[in-house]
Amino acid sequence: MDTLYTALLILILIGIAGLGWFSFVLYKKQRRNSEKVIREVYKASNEIKKSISHSYYQSEAYAQLIQLLDFKASLPATRGWAASPDLLLTIYETVKKINPSLVVELGSGVSTLVAAKSGARKVVSLDGSKEYAAKTRELIKEHRVRGVDVRFAALLPYVNGLTWYDVSVIKDLKKIDLLIVDGPPGNNNPESRYPALKEFKDKLSPRAVVILDDVNREGERKLAEDFAAALPNHELTILNHEKGAAIISPR
Template identity: 30%
Template sequence: MLKQYLARAAQYLPVTGRRAGSLARKQRLLAEKQHREVMAGHEALRSQLVRLEEELLPHGKGARGGVRQTLDELASAVDEVGRSSRSAGRTALESVWAAVYRDTTDRSDWLTDQTVSPGRWAVGYPFLYVLYRVLDEARPTSILELGLGQSTKVTAQYAAHATAVDHTVVEHDPEWISTFAANFAVPSTTRIRSLDLTTVELDDGNTALRYDGFAQAVGEATYDLIVIDGPFGGGAERARIDVLDLIPQSLAERFIIILDDYNRPGEKRTATAIVKALDAAGIAHKTTKYSGEKDLWVATSPDLKFFTSL
């Protein structure tokens, strides 16, 4: 079983380096399928180890210590292979998304400066891809973006090219604003609001990092696209909760919300809270998750549900 599993994983890993072309969507589905199969193999192997432990331990009184040690070592080896496989799976998906993004934006009539550096602090390729499709096809007219950076390069070019589009970016770090602006000519159609960060105590006993004066600064307008990638969430129990101030009154009837780092618990809780707030306000919606190196979460009004199946 272990041999079969490792052979399957080894077959899967090379997907990472493959250059994806115009069949990128097919490759992404294949990468996802292979990833699921490897993870299923990993789970099966784990259960088999647990069963083996239950069967062996009662019999081997004298050899108990040795059997336990061998099983523990095997279990940790299986877990390590699982971790590497998960990580390789994400890298494979990210590289396929990169190709999909490039194919999609090639010869774009509004994304003329395609210099972008996704990943690490910034959004990844799946985020950029979803953002581009949303801008290009849903044509939002009032955009709020939380966290200035690589995603802004895409959103700002759309706002500059389209007519009558409001684009506001909230950013906490004045130094980052000048560094960013020194390398990317922020169009006059993009307004950057500099808001300090503040830590607030929540009813559940947790704290959260928030933009100070958020609702007063941006809560008056109505938005049909909200892009959330700030403030940095970094493994907090609750993260990026500012958007909750805007639901429902600042959400347009036709809307899309995109939240990055949905693989982290703090952002996941925020997505759940968004759904709860939408439900409480009787606002119908569709949601989905896209995965690359990290996950992003998307919520849309029902008429824009197409953007949950890109």
């Protein structure tokens, strides 16, 4: 009988120990899960704060543009695929500062209108889409702006497996005072905009300024850095824009 009681006691103790261990393991797991949830909530909270901050700043920039430029018609949507208000405001400020004779833009849209209305004497805007090129021409017409040449430039095979604008469309361009690089779309290949350096470096005037959008992306950031390195009398400034922007300007 004593042996039976002893065996039962041992089994009970083992059960208690097992239950304790199970509870401990469960507690550790729950704690890890709780810590993970807390980290995820903290991360999400920071992202929300960042998004709210960007939205507020974009609203401010948009309001300034409306006040600064006498638009003759409504504007299409900004942000997303289109240029964000912070970039548009930077284009406005740059045009006002350097008074460019020729602005060349890769990727047409509201930015084309802003560059023209800010005082650029001539704006040449390339677009790889016939549809978007036509929409930009209509936008320019609605706002009764002159001195804008929107060119459809088909995206053709380029070196190293890239596709880029038909280079025959830019043969006549030279002495560019402001180059805006916001195309072609860079979501499929991080180097999709890199040909701009080779094709435009020797077409820039000595006082030229280069603006690049989307430099929060690795490919565009590298392009900005390499562009600046290719222009030894210029310096690179990274702007804290929604999508990241770079300005390469004379020292």
